[in-house]
Amino acid sequence: MEYVKTRTIMTKSDQGMHWFGIDYHMNLYRGCSFGCIYCDSRSEAYHIKNFDEIKGKANALEILEEELSSKHFKGVVSFGTLSDPYNLKEEKYEFTRGALKLIEKYGFGVSIDTKSDLILRDLDLLKSINKKNNVIIKISITTTDESLAKTLEPNVISPKERFSLVKKLRENGIYVGVLMTPVLPFVTDSEENIKSMIRKTKEVGGKFIYTKMGMTLRRTVAEYYYEKIDQLYPGLSLDYKGIYDKTLIATPLRYRDLLELFVNECNKYQLLCDMSEIIKDYKVVVPQVTEQISLF
Numbered sequence: 001m002e003y004v005k006t007r008t009i010m011t012k013s014d015q016g017m018h019w020f021g022i023d024y025h026m027n028l029y030r031g032c033s034f035g036c037i038y039c040d041s042r043s044e045a046y047h048i049k050n051f052d053e054i055k056g057k058a059n060a061l062e063i064l065e066e067e068l069s070s071k072h073f074k075g076v077v078s079f080g081t082l083s084d085p086y087n088l089k090e091e092k093y094e095f096t097r098g099a100l101k102l103i104e105k106y107g108f109g110v111s112i113d114t115k116s117d118l119i120l121r122d123l124d125l126l127k128s129i130n131k132k133n134n135v136i137i138k139i140s141i142t143t144t145d146e147s148l149a150k151t152l153e154p155n156v157i158s159p160k161e162r163f164s165l166v167k168k169l170r171e172n173g174i175y176v177g178v179l180m181t182p183v184l185p186f187v188t189d190s191e192e193n194i195k196s197m198i199r200k201t202k203e204v205g206g207k208f209i210y211t212k213m214g215m216t217l218r219r220t221v222a223e224y225y226y227e228k229i230d231q232l233y234p235g236l237s238l239d240y241k242g243i244y245d246k247t248l249i250a251t252p253l254r255y256r257d258l259l260e261l262f263v264n265e266c267n268k269y270q271l272l273c274d275m276s277e278i279i280k281d282y283k284v285v286v287p288q289v290t291e292q293i294s295l296f
Helices: 060-070 095-106 117-132 146-152 159-171 191-203 219-232 236-244 255-268 275-282
Strands: 010-012 024-026 055-057 076-079 109-114 135-140 176-179
Touching: 010 060, 055 060, 060 095, 076 095, 095 109, 095 117, 109 117, 117 135, 117 159, 135 159, 135 275, 146 159, 159 176, 159 191, 176 191, 191 255, 219 236
Parallel strands: 024 076, 076 109, 109 135, 135 176
Antiparallel strands: 010 024
């Protein structure tokens, strides 16, 4: 695996209350091998060339330990905002597992976004962290349609396996729910899909399901997505361009109706779906221990 140089691993979050109450961002890898055709991390804004090629960050764990040991506030550290922390290289290189060991050692909390059941390998660490601080896991699922998911996310385990993953994490006392993002106009924005996603989340014991009911279409993301979506649905990119040509966010044509349906169904199944409610539910106040200077 190729490595890139970096000076920092962990950065302070300025949007924690808008995104699951995270306090710090962290990405141990650059790029991802899951091949999801809609991935926003392909955007030119992130300056990642050859996104499908995974690269590690040189001396990542050494840098991370220095940063963790210097922080007085033991907040929640987020994995997976730009690339899945359980990508196809992780089983061999164990950067994510190494980082979790350090997070556990220094008493921080953790937030993880993933599509992979490799996270079960690290249940021991997640349980240990959970005793000291906050843990929230978000399993990303876009549709309950198995064949559709395979075309949208070619190198990812099936929706059925991901829902099973939610169940296993809950059975082990981990706070977990479903991240229904993105919602693809004309593709995954049907009432049937939304209802089935919510129903399955409830069946497997998920604590929440969250969506922004849309997708991002930054330039390089759109170019890649249009090429791939036309292979699945010839000519569909023309509909996108006709409606969303000058927007960064593509929301379904029935956005308000679908969002209302989503909220009503979540209320029906007693699933949390509001960001502030999810944060309030999982994030308890953790006493912050600071060193005191001795007078002697």
